[in-house]
Amino acid sequence: MGVLHARALKQLSEAKIYACCDLCESKAAAFANQFQAEYFTNQPERIFNDPAVVGVYLTTTTDSHLSLFSLAVKSGKHIFLEKPLAVSIGHAKQMAVLSGQNDLVQLTAFKFRFYEMVVKARQLIPDPFMVSVQIMDDPWGADFWANDPIAGGGNVISQGIHGADLLHFLVGAEPEQVFAVGDNYHQPTGVIDNLSATFRFANGSAGSLVVGDSGTAPLVGKFMVQMHGKQGSVMLVDRLTRLHFKPAHTNTVQYYQGEEDGVLKENAVFIDIVNGAQQLYPTIWDGFRAQMMIDVAIRSAQSRRAFPVLCRKNIEKYN
């Protein structure tokens, strides 16, 4: 992800990649060489203590996010944080509480919000009553770090967080309750690998999330969104680049084609807000909400009962 964001920054041209860090020094060296950084290091503190650095991208494996985020907050840098916040909800909560204590930008990288066709879908159906999001990947390798219970937490945590944020973003209300079914169906690492969760939102809307690595669905592909509202129905497929819209009470379907442009746009927004522009962006609290939605859905699946999803004012009660 570091390389992907660096490529986006190069396209946007206003930012300079000044330094880079990886625990694996040869990776840091290769990155520095590719993006003409001034220096590379395997000591994160060197970058956090460098007054020439304005903002940092935290794109390391998920189990390192809490410690790096804490250092970055203390150092007074703007922060672009890859999702998920953490592997455990406890760490995610610590990060949410740490965030927002200064005027610096702290963005959670929820790229789906920025896709051209996701934005279009929200314009077409601004207040849907039914939304479904599916993120179904091909089976993940047992040796993939994100599939490890400690390092990444598995597919449902790692990818489900994207889906949970997208559900909340499209519904436009806080999640209140969830019932989910899911399990460790096939992964030897023992993680919850597939889950189907239905949320009730504060405005009464229903949002369903299907996430896992049972195998990409034919015709649909890895990502799929459906929205239904009084304006009609929307379906998004082809990695969220193709939108089909059937206006209510008609038999016609309108088609729109967009780009897979979420990474480029989230970087453009980060640069803009660091430069002082006023724009909405996904915060660390948004990252926490998505993590909480998945965590409670997993609890629901494990206990076979519905669970409340506590909102921000009740965060202290959540542990």
Ligand SMILES: NC(=O)c1ccc[n+]([C@@H]2O[C@H](COP(=O)([O-])OP(=O)(O)OC[C@H]3O[C@@H](n4cnc5c(N)ncnc54)[C@H](O)[C@@H]3O)[C@@H](O)[C@H]2O)c1
């Ligand atoms: N937004 C998305 O669509 C998306 C997609 C894939 C991954 N991600 C997220 O991006 C992050 C990175 O994933 P990736 O696929 O790029 O992983 P990766 O394994 O390709 O790269 C992670 C790098 O972090 C380094 N690292 C680990 N701990 C470190 C530390 N404490 N200090 C310095 N370097 C450290 C590792 O050596 C490795 O080179 C994860 O949080 C993941 O969930 C997001």
